[in-house]
Amino acid sequence: DTGVSQNPRHKITKRGQNVTFRCDPISEHNRLYWYRQTLGQGPEFLTYFQNEAQLEKSRLLSDRFSAERPKGSFSTLEIQRTEQGDSAMYLCASSWGQADTQYFGPGTRLTVL
């Protein structure tokens, strides 16, 4: 399978715990995006990387959120001190360049109890 993969697919955690999600983009795609989707809403942009550089962060990305792409390949999204409002689907997408089509992974569904 050469598509975007995300792990885990589901995560249940208790409020206050830290969680980390991983995204593996399509091989050789240098752009990687993170989005968040709550129930009944369209996905919302969080941040994106060009290679290992994080070029834009949405104001939705509070101080508790951090994303990395250390070697310009896979990326991780960490949420510290989770809150119930963090419950959502976290989506990753990748593209070859700025003007290229983004392809999405299956998402990680987070439930904060």
Next chain:
Amino acid sequence: DAKTTQPPSMDCAEGRAANLPCNHSTISGNEYVYWYRQIHSQGPQYIIHGLKNNETNEMASLIITEDRKSSTLILPHATLRDTAVYYCIVRFNTGKLIFGQGTTLQVKP
């Protein structure tokens, strides 16, 4: 906010063409129109995109008006598996996608 307007829901009979409209009256000259769909609990799936000309691929056709203020996604022979939320997106130069509420298409037998 997204710069597109779509009807919240539509129905289509199985085997018939589904025509999904989208208004994007403030689109800039170098912005593309993208269509994605999302089947329940899955990631968005790319369908098609275009700038000025009409486009067709194995999934759908995209008709963009001459003034580029609106477009229509056409699924020529809808099946039950086409039931999904369809998003029309005007793409910013940075590449990030701004999703609206989309249109929920229900294909009925």
